[in-house]
């Protein structure tokens with residue numbers, strides 16, 4: 001082999017390596033955890049039949065912002081920002097739940113330099129009020145929702161405040177948001193007809209499953225309990241099974257949205273996970 005050939009091989013190898021590094025750097029960049037409210041349940045057994053009857057329970061309520069080189073995805077929108085101005089919170093579900101907010105979603109996004117119009121996709125785990133409370137804030141975003149959830153919500157008494165300028169993408173199962181498998185919507189019905197969870201593969205932190213309300217807190221996860229208000233018990237159990245299998249397969253962590261002690265361990269924005 002001549003010296004010129006050897007030099008050519010080295011140059012080609014360097015170019016291949018450079019391209020590979022470039023690919024590794026592209027794609028998903030970071031995940032922010034945002035404080036999207038605190039919910040107080042009057043009676044825990046609403047979520048854990050027969051367990052802790054008559055005892056109140058406090059829930060965290062998070063939103064999550066994912067930055068990818070192809071755009072921003074907001075996962076859930078929390079309780080309405082207007083609740084931040086209500087000193088006694090907002091009582092819902094015939095008095096069973098009180099929503100509170102210490103800071104608005106809009107302010108937390110502004111703090112990290114994000115305007116609602118910058119958000120490409122808003123995906124909602126489901127259409128309960130503590131998840132779609134700020135959907136109208138994202139008037140130019142594409143909403144990612146299961147078709148089954150959309151039809152169910154729009155036929156019910158508490159229609160989410162979708163706005164006509166939003167593009168509503170009705171999914172029929174799992175969905176690869178950015179086309180590189182880094183952010184995958186997983187169909188996990190049962191709590192509601194089109195409930196969904198989110199699998200996020202971060203370069204440093206690893207794989208995380210964001211629960212939505214497939215499960216509400218750790219003890220229910222451990223005992224695979226199904227809350228009374230869930231629309232379908234068998235589907236709920238199958239979805240819990242599916243999440244457990246995904247955690248095993250992908251060596252993933254489960255971040256349980258409403259689990260207050262677990263959320264207390266998380267780093268909230270402006271900090272982030274890479």
Ligand SMILES: [Zn+2]
Pocket residue numbers: 128130131213258
């Ligand atoms: Zn919820």
